[in-house]
Amino acid sequence: MNGFSPDWLALRETYDLAARNAQVLDTVANAFLGQAAISVVDLACGAGATLRAVGPHLPPRQSWRLVDNSLSLLARAFAPEHPPYVNVTTTPLDLARDLELALDGPLDLVTTSALLDLVSPEWLDRLVVEVAARRLPFYAALTYDDELVAGFNLHQRTDKGFGPALGPSAAARAAERFQRFGYALVQGRSDWVFGPDDRTIQDALFTGWAELGPLTTGLSADEIAGWLAQRRVHLAAGRSRLRVGHVDIFAQSIGTR
Numbered sequence: 001m002n003g004f005s006p007d008w009l010a011l012r013e014t015y016d017l018a019a020r021n022a023q024v025l026d027t028v029a030n031a032f033l034g035q036a037a038i039s040v041v042d043l044a045c046g047a048g049a050t051l052r053a054v055g056p057h058l059p060p061r062q063s064w065r066l067v068d069n070s071l072s073l074l075a076r077a078f079a080p081e082h083p084p085y086v087n088v089t090t091t092p093l094d095l096a097r098d099l100e101l102a103l104d105g106p107l108d109l110v111t112t113s114a115l116l117d118l119v120s121p122e123w124l125d126r127l128v129v130e131v132a133a134r135r136l137p138f139y140a141a142l143t144y145d146d147e148l149v150a151g152f153n154l155h156q157r158t159d160k161g162f163g164p165a166l167g168p169s170a171a172a173r174a175a176e177r178f179q180r181f182g183y184a185l186v187q188g189r190s191d192w193v194f195g196p197d198d199r200t201i202q203d204a205l206f207t208g209w210a211e212l213g214p215l216t217t218g219l220s221a222d223e224i225a226g227w228l229a230q231r232r233v234h235l236a237a238g239r240s241r242l243r244v245g246h247v248d249i250f251a252q253s254i255g256t257r
């Protein structure tokens with residue numbers, strides 16, 4: 001399971017939905033209260049999780065432009081049944097190159113989930129400039145924000161196609177940049193909290209971290225294998241709990257609404 005595989009995105013979707021910060025999501029919903037229709041672009045939509053999570057909180061007539069560079073994920077995002085009055089189009093784009101194209105045309109809201117920690121500072125700044133130039137509201141959920149797992153954080157900063165990635169500093173940088181452009185910010189935590197019964201997702205995370213271990217830690221292959229075996233013993237015994245930090249932000253231009 002890699003970070004963008006359909007299986008991984010499907011596994012994390014329930015946890016992401018539960019983790020979304022309710023106050024931030026309420027603020028998004030309130031920003032469009034009383035509006036009959038809304039046009040949204042979701043950047044790096046994956047299999048469409050943001051539409052499924054946020055759609056129920058928005059005005060009933062919705063038009064969603066789902067953007068990703070993975071054709072197979074876009075096909076999944078388009079395939080499921082959408083409620084009546086929800087119009088979905090999929091746009092295959094490399095956002096590292098063609099971000100501006102994704103934001104073309106009439107829009108009311110820009111959303112993204114689990115993206116900002118993957119991008120470089122330069123790309124994030126470009127995103128903020130492009131969104132602010134259009135005075136659009138911006139909702140970014142589930143940005144990884146954990147200082148605890150140092151090795152994983154090192155991996156978080158490796159290049160994911162957008163230049164060396166920001167990792168855990170992404171949400172703070174986005175908030176600060178939007179404020180400079182006269183945006184009001186609402187932010188809140190959206191941590192994953194896994195209990196002993198959440199074995200599959202914990203196992204997937206531990207396996208992924210162990211695979212990255214040679215790159216991200218000074219540990220030998222044997223030490224990493226030992227660490228993974230120990231984590232699995234705890235999982236099997238129902239003794240494994242894990243918290244992974246995330247942040248949600250909603251940025252809205254002051255005075256536009």
Ligand SMILES: C[S@@+](CC[C@H](N)C(=O)[O-])C[C@H]1O[C@@H](n2cnc3c(N)ncnc32)[C@H](O)[C@@H]1O
Nearest residue numbers: 004044045046049068069070094095096113114
């Ligand atoms: C961690 S996933 C999040 C997917 C989705 N937003 C969600 O919350 O389930 C990151 C997404 O970024 C997309 N992505 C990565 N690099 C991209 C690029 N250069 N252009 C467009 N999409 C990209 C991946 O295909 C993947 O769908």
